[in-house]
Amino acid sequence: MERRGRIIAVFLIMGLAFALVVLRLFYLQVYERAKLAARGEHQYEQVVVLEPKRGTIFDRMGRELAVSLDVDSVYGVPSKIDNPRELAQRLARILRENPRKLEQKLEGDKQFVWISRKVDPTKAARVRELDSEDIRLRTEARRFYPKKALAGPLLGFTGIDNHGLEGLEHAYDGMLSGVNGWVLAEKDARGRMVFPGGPGFQFRMPKPGNDVILTIDEVIQHIAEKELDAALATSHAKGGVCIVMNPQTGEVLALSVRANGHGREAFNPNEPQRYKPAEWRNRAVTDAFEPGSIFKPVLAAAALEERVVHPLERFDCSAGRIQLADRVIKDAEEHGVLTFTDVIAESSNVGTIKVALRLGKERFYKYITAFGFGRKTGVDLPGEIPGILRDVRTWSGVSLGEVAIGQEIGVTPMQMAAVYSAFANNGVLMKPFIVSEIVNRSGGKGQKIMPLPVGQVITAETTAKVNKILQRVVETGTGQKAKPSGYTAAGKTGTAQKIDHQTRRFSKKEYVSSFVGFVPASAPKLVIVVMVDTPEGDIYGGSVAAPVFKAVAEQSLAYLQVPPDDVGGRMLLVTR
């Protein structure tokens, strides 16, 4: 019996132990199951975020202007680091950063801290050579602008997280950035990533951003920038704008903006941190300036359309001054009796104001608004302003005359480009645009942007008269230096006093010199706006801005293979 009792006792103890094991098993497998399974998955599974590739920005010929490329970023795991000071010093030598700041980052018990993002490949290779468990690398996309400063303020730039902050990068961020993807990866015992594959493999591929094709032509852009820079250097100007536009479609072929004065290198979007915000601002749409005499053709168009004047009607401008309410407006130089054509060609304020008074403010205002002044052009660039146009009901006794000669009104260079495009396009105003196509790379539908007419502002007949006047400006008037060799041209010079912000009166020292026109005058292919802000010495649009127009026109027309239409005796006629 004793033996039997012992056997029973052993069985009981074993049974009890077994029951305990079963209970524990039940507790872990059933009661705590959800929590433990999640913890287990967390240990061997990892969600890896897949960044989409940001779309490329191309010029109209498919040349890359902004491209994304994968580069390495350095991060650390401070909680595992034993000697942050030593590690910081080694990293500081490689990354050329302040060792104290790095040490501060590497102290503490965080699991993750960025050390340096988007580093050069050579630096990344040296960090990799450290072979440290606590300092690791991770790839991230970085934006590159291979043409450097070319079209810098137009393209804008992206931030460290690849979102557009300025320019087209900002305006088209939604199109360019794409959608993040992810993959559920497994880690093995050594922490290496394994993509399991097969059924149950969970992932979502990132959706790449769309490519954006611009109306800009890289070569014409370069010509515009180079010639504007040369003019800014010789005139010691504060800045300038040059726009080249296709008048028939409203496509912007070049948009060059220099807002950082002569002597300072142009804004390079690869290193935006080196520049002040004023240097990347796209002044072609964000700033209004008083146009001065380049506005006179708007009056001419309105007066000719309303038939209040004939191009050959004569005006006595010999007094050189005209009284308007309490103000006297003078001509810059003496004139005698001028035809209306020569009033514009010689840029006589007195003659222009006489015609404006005849037209009346209501009718003039109607054409000003029809040409789009006081309203945004709708060009696809961020930060566009409508300019400054006071309602005609608030005009004073001098306003009609002042506006006729381009004062008391603020316009953007883009508005001037659009209006002269209408002169070159039989009176039809086109909406300016920069992006011509959006290409979807993930199989979706892209988008083509078509030219959009805003409206017929003046008849083709009136346009022809205005064009003759504008040709006269270049042939015999104030704009002779704008005449491109081999081509006819039409346009208008402007020299406007800037407002002195301290005295709130017209400055006697600061001017905006400009020239706006189109080539070839017989069959316009290009409208070119040149604006030079605060030149020193010779301040007249005819001597500062007109030569830029000539240079840009000659080189661009040759590049576009437009046959010369004004070659005189240099033409060789052949028969075949």
Added chain:
Amino acid sequence: MTAKVGNIGSFVFERSKRGNLRRLFMTLLIIVGLLLYVGGKVKIMRLGYQIEALERQKRELERENGSLRIEASSLTSPARIEELAIKRLGMIRPAEDHIVIVKRKAAPKQ
């Protein structure tokens, strides 16, 4: 191997011998199945590593390709080409008298 009718003992023996064989066969089948399963899993893991390595290689090549494209793009920038043409190759812009415009005259009708 076949059961002899009438001999109970031998029948029992034959049956149990057949049962053992069947059990052995089943065990072997399970072991082979398990081995195949584990082998398959190991192979999937190994291929997973290979895929990961190839993916990394692909990424590296793509990155190299991208940086070469950017380099090519910056080397063909008009500013650089113009500078090379003028400074290194001594090229000049054609002057007005260097150009003769040739225009075709309408051929006389015959």
